[in-house]
Amino acid sequence: MVVLENHNADAIIGAPDAPYLTSLADQGAVFTNAHAITHPSQPNYLALFSGDTQGITDDSCPHSSAAANLGSELTAAQLSFAGYSEDLPGTGYTGCFPGQYDRNHAPWVDFTNLPGSVNLPYTQFPPDPERLPTLSFVIPNLCHDMHNCDVATGDSWLHTNIAGYLAWARAHNSMLVITFDESDDSPSNRIATMVLGPMVVAGQYGEYVDHYRMLRTLEQMYRLPALGHSAQTAPVTDVWTH
Template identity: 30%
Template sequence: MRSLLLVGTVVAFASTAYAAIAQSFVPPAASPESSSANYTGQTNGTISNGPVVQGKSFDRFIQIWIENTDFATAASSPVFQSLSKQGLLLDSFYALTHPSEPNYIAAVGGDFFGSADDDFYHIPQNISSVVDLLEAKNISWASYQENMPYDGFTGFNFTEKDYLTGNGTYTYYVRKHNGLIIFDSVTNVTDRALRVRNFNDFANDVKADVIPQWNFITPNLVNDGHDTTIDFVGDWLNFWLIPLLNETKFNNNRTIILLTFDENETYTINNRIYTLVLGGGVPEKLRGTTDSTFYTHYSALSSVEANWGLQSLGRGDTNATLNNVFEFVANATGWKNNGISGNSSSIPLLNITGTIPGPLNVQFYTPFTAPNTSAVGAGGQGVFAAQGLNTSLTAASLPAPANLTAQGQANPWGVDPGINYANGTKVIESPTASSTAPGGGGGGGKNAAIGARAGAEAALFVGLGIICGVAMVF
């Protein structure tokens, strides 16, 4: 496990052999395009997409996230070495913080809102995500989550039969690795929630040639390396990704595939992660080369915004230090990056966790505030403003952060709002206090009194119009 270190006022973590479990890879399905009982979730109808919206550099963007691996460890993998010859290595790509969940939130929402753990959270409906930007331009999207039990599942995790050993059960799916499902603006809208799909749907969608234009793909806890090793990940990539690279229904000459990690494993060093750009859309002259421009998870947002001329979220995606657009996309769109690269002293410390204020930080709690509506994004189209957005509530107008734990209060955004799609339609159950224990999902982790108080606080904050993301502090 990870042990806590206190260095001045910075909370960091030292990592040991957290992800190394001696297991042998077992293919979860006959092929990447095959349905499987190991995925649990039923195969639903194929996804429905509108006409392809042409981008300036690519027409399809696919993110695949692996877990908790230092740059040097990934670089030592023969599979990653082989893949790097086919694509573009981004060797100065950084995650934003620790642990996992805040990085997944930031990658789709432009901010991690102070989050410093992997607990159950939901983010209010008037906070925007990349989905709002994509839908404003009629760009199709989906998230595919391995071993998620059904489309739109909002639970904390899911435990099922252990297909690796055939004995007992295993928790293969976790909410913390599914960034979009944390946003109420996705889960509270049926058409959006059901675009967060399981891997049986993925197999069906590939065969039907309907993979959308923007995709976020998360393998399960063994295939992503969280509970295993980089060699296990390599076996999964050989089984799943490498065959798909030769499948034009997944990867055509206008497809970009970003293979990256959520964070590094060693918390005491800066958060550099091995990242590859693959796919037929990578310019031929760049294949087998290295780009040392400083990138972060926000770069995936800003690059998508630049490619399709989208609005921005007015958060980390417009932070001039952190939002460099992938250089080949910047060249195609006319965006100018900040010039930070390699081992520049201008690269901020991105391994800091626990001390950044925000609405998802119980120790340094602040309400949600408005994004920077005057920010300049890579798409050149201004900042997306959710309906009813109170743009006057800014970070500068907030009081000092509060320690809710010291006040005997729970985080109001840790209450499961009870949205359920088990039958393919939205059902609202009674909100419950969240759970961080293994089992089906939100509910039962805290006592009823705390849950009721947190729910009341959440309703109060929404009623006051306290909305949208906290400013980043570095």
């Protein structure tokens, strides 16, 4: 799963500055009625990762929680998890805002039931995707996630860094999810969200999807307990080939 930043859906899919993301949308399942939970950024990452905003309503840092989350549930099921953050100074680093890294975009750092070893610099993303954990998050830096830089810059970074994994995924029954933390402060908070892989039926899907429903879908895939508000929604079931 790749999480990008702060753009409305119509500024991404079909936009002239996002040719790569637009091409991916043509190849995968696109949720045209996808929404973030709230504003600003940090609560959305927590919602996606743990099924709850954990009482956080702003982008302050640091925070700490012992609540169950996607990483801890995968571990309990003897599956593996890692978050790869671009410009993270080192494995297990817990600082907030050094350079272009932003801890608010790496929610696993906030949870005391996860070891520091799951918090990895993007430089450790394996060249051979066979070595990836069961489920991974990729968090570009503040420029490449489109927070501080323009859409074209982020789109180009994705093409350079994700295209190789996607080609591998199509041959190895793996899946790529691309979503955004939130829109650009719009009340509707509609975001671009898509899934790609050999198990996906390409097309546009108009059903309501938010971060809680995306989490519920991942939980269903790995037969994990439904966390927090994800228990109040159903997993996505209509985009799969089997």
